[in-house]
Amino acid sequence: MTTAELAARLRREGEARYHHRHPFHLRMNAGDLAPDELRRWMANRWYYQTRIPIKDALIVSKSEDPAFRRVWRRRIVDHDGEREGEGGLADWERLAVAAGLPAEELRSCRGVLPGVRFACDAYVDLVRQRPLVEAVASSLTEFFSPDIMAKRIAAWEEHYPWVDGETLGYFRGRVTRAREDSREAIDFVLEHARTRSEQERCIDALIRKTEILWALLDAVDRAYPS
Amino acid sequence: MTTAELAARLRREGEARYHHRHPFHLRMNAGDLAPDELRRWMANRWYYQTRIPIKDALIVSKSEDPAFRRVWRRRIVDHDGEREGEGGLADWERLAVAAGLPAEELRSCRGVLPGVRFACDAYVDLVRQRPLVEAVASSLTEFFSPDIMAKRIAAWEEHYPWVDGETLGYFRGRVTRAREDSREAIDFVLEHARTRSEQERCIDALIRKTEILWALLDAVDRAYPS
Numbered sequence: 001m002t003t004a005e006l007a008a009r010l011r012r013e014g015e016a017r018y019h020h021r022h023p024f025h026l027r028m029n030a031g032d033l034a035p036d037e038l039r040r041w042m043a044n045r046w047y048y049q050t051r052i053p054i055k056d057a058l059i060v061s062k063s064e065d066p067a068f069r070r071v072w073r074r075r076i077v078d079h080d081g082e083r084e085g086e087g088g089l090a091d092w093e094r095l096a097v098a099a100g101l102p103a104e105e106l107r108s109c110r111g112v113l114p115g116v117r118f119a120c121d122a123y124v125d126l127v128r129q130r131p132l133v134e135a136v137a138s139s140l141t142e143f144f145s146p147d148i149m150a151k152r153i154a155a156w157e158e159h160y161p162w163v164d165g166e167t168l169g170y171f172r173g174r175v176t177r178a179r180e181d182s183r184e185a186i187d188f189v190l191e192h193a194r195t196r197s198e199q200e201r202c203i204d205a206l207i208r209k210t211e212i213l214w215a216l217l218d219a220v221d222r223a224y225p226s
Numbered sequence: 227m228t229t230a231e232l233a234a235r236l237r238r239e240g241e242a243r244y245h246h247r248h249p250f251h252l253r254m255n256a257g258d259l260a261p262d263e264l265r266r267w268m269a270n271r272w273y274y275q276t277r278i279p280i281k282d283a284l285i286v287s288k289s290e291d292p293a294f295r296r297v298w299r300r301r302i303v304d305h306d307g308e309r310e311g312e313g314g315l316a317d318w319e320r321l322a323v324a325a326g327l328p329a330e331e332l333r334s335c336r337g338v339l340p341g342v343r344f345a346c347d348a349y350v351d352l353v354r355q356r357p358l359v360e361a362v363a364s365s366l367t368e369f370f371s372p373d374i375m376a377k378r379i380a381a382w383e384e385h386y387p388w389v390d391g392e393t394l395g396y397f398r399g400r401v402t403r404a405r406e407d408s409r410e411a412i413d414f415v416l417e418h419a420r421t422r423s424e425q426e427r428c429i430d431a432l433i434r435k436t437e438i439l440w441a442l443l444d445a446v447d448r449a450y451p452s
Contacts, residue, residue: 053295057287061280066306066315069279073302080292080299089292 003190006199010140010186013203017210018144020151024221029151031159037220038160039101042092043111044220048213049092050109051120053079055127055135062132071184078177091170098167099160115219119212126208130201133192137202138209140189142182146175229416232425236366236412239429243436244370246377250447255377257385261326264386268322269337270446274439275318276335277346279305281353281361288358297410304403317396324393325386341445345438352434356427359418363428364435366415368408372401 001009019025027033028041056075063069081087096106105111127135149171157165193202227235245251253259254267282301289295307313322332331337353361375397383391419428 050290053292054287054290057283057295060302061283061287064276064280066279066313067310069283069302069306070309073299073306076286076295076299080295083296084293087292 001196001199006190006193006202007186009199009203010137010189010206011143014140014143014206014210017207017214018141018148019210019213019217020144020148022214022217022221024217025148029155031155033160035100035160035162038163039096039099040111040223041220042096042099042101043106044113044116044216046092046096046106047109047112047116048120048123048216049079049089051124052088055124058124058127059132059135059139062135068188075181078173088170088173091167091173095163095167095170098164113219113223116216119215119219123209123212126205126212130205133189133198134201134205136185137189137193138205139185140182140206141209141213142178142185145178145182149174149178227422227425232416232419232428233412235425235429236363236415236432237369240366240369240432240436243433243440244367244374245436245439245443246370246374248440248443248447250443251374255381257381259386261386261388264389265322265325265327266337266449267446268318268325268327269332270339270342270442272318272322272332273335273338273342274346274349274442275305275315277350278314281350284350284353285358285361285365288361294414301407304399314396314399317393317399321389321393321396324390339445339449342442345441345445349435349438352431352438356431359415359424360427360431362411363415363419364431365411366408366432367435367439368404368411371404371408375400375404 024041028038033041053076056072056079060069060072060076063072077087079088081090084090093103093106097103123138126138130138153168153171156163156168156171189202193199250267254264259267279302282298282305286295286298286302289298303313305314307316310316319329319332323329349364352364356364379394379397382389382394382397415428419425
C-alpha cells in the first residue's frame, strides 16, 4: 500500500468500528441516560482513563529515539499533569464529582465492571506486547475523538445540565489535543510501517483498539442493575 | 527488618559490590587508561546510558499513582531533555566527541561489546519483569554515584587533560541529581517493601544491578584488542 492508501484504510476501518456508533453512546448523546447510568459510565471509563499514562509510558519505553520519546512523553504529562490537581485525570475527577460520584469512590475503582477491566487490561497488554509502530497505530482512534468530544459536550450541556458545564474541561481539551496527537501518530505509522505485513498489523492493532472501546460500552450497557 | 535495618542492609550490600572497586575503574581513576581504552569505555557505557530512559519509562508504566509517575518522569526528562541537544544523552555525546569518538560512531552502537549488551539488556529485563518496588530498588546504586562521579571528575581533569573539562557536565550534573534520585528511591522502597520477603527481593534487585554494572566493566576490560 502507498502511504495514502494505508492512511485511508486506517481511517475507514477505524471509522466503521469506532464506539460513537455504540447503542450506549447513542443513548448518551440523545439524552436518554438516567443519572445513575451516566455515573456508571464515568466510573467505568475512569478505569480506561487511568490506563492511558501507563500505556503511554510503555510506548515511550519501546522507542530508541529520544526525539520520539520527548514527543510521546507529553501525553503522559497531559494525563498526569505537572503537579497535583493538574492534567486529564484530575479533570476527569472533577467531572465525576460534579456528576455526583465522590472522588474516593471513583479512585477506589470499586464500580469498575469485570468486562471493562478485561477490555482495558487487554489494551495495556496489546501495547506491552506489540512492536512500537503497532502500539502507536492502536492510538489512532484519536482520529475520531475530536468529533465525538465536540458532540458529547453539546449533548451534555443540553441533556444533562445537572452536571456543571465548567467541569467538561477534559472533553474540551481533547478536541484540540486529540487532533495533534493523531497527526503525530499517523505520521509515525506511515513512516515506519513499510512492508505490507507491517501495514496489516497496524490496521489490526487499530481494529483491536476499537473492539476494546466497544467492549467497554457493552459492559457498561449490560451491567446488572445495581 | 525495620526500615533502618533495611536501609543499612541496602547500603552495605550495594557498597560491597559497586563498580568503583572494579580493576578497570581503579585504572581509570589512577590515570592508567590509554586514550583508546577510555574511548572504548565511553562507547560501551553509552549503551548503558541509552537504556536509562527506557527502564525509567518502564518504571513509570508500573505505577498506578500519578504523583509517583510525575516524580519518576523527571528522570526521563533528565536523560532525554526537553528539546534536541539537551539532557544527559546529549551531554554524554558531547563528552564522547571531546574524547575523539565521533557522534555517529557512538550512536551507531557499533563499538558495543556483546557482554555489555547482555548486561544492559538484563537490566531492562529486570525492570520489566519485577514488581515496581524491586525495580525502584535496583536504582539504588545511585547512593554511591555522587562519590564516584566527584572522584572521576578530579581524576579526568588530572590524568586525561586532552578531554575538554567543559564536557564533563554529565558527571557534574549527576553529583547532585543522583543524591536527590536515590533519596526518592530509598524512601519509596522503605515505605513499600514491608514483608521480609519483599525486603529480601529488593536487596536482591540492588545486588543484581551491581552485578550488571560490574559485568559491563568486565567486558570493557577484557575486550579483544582492536
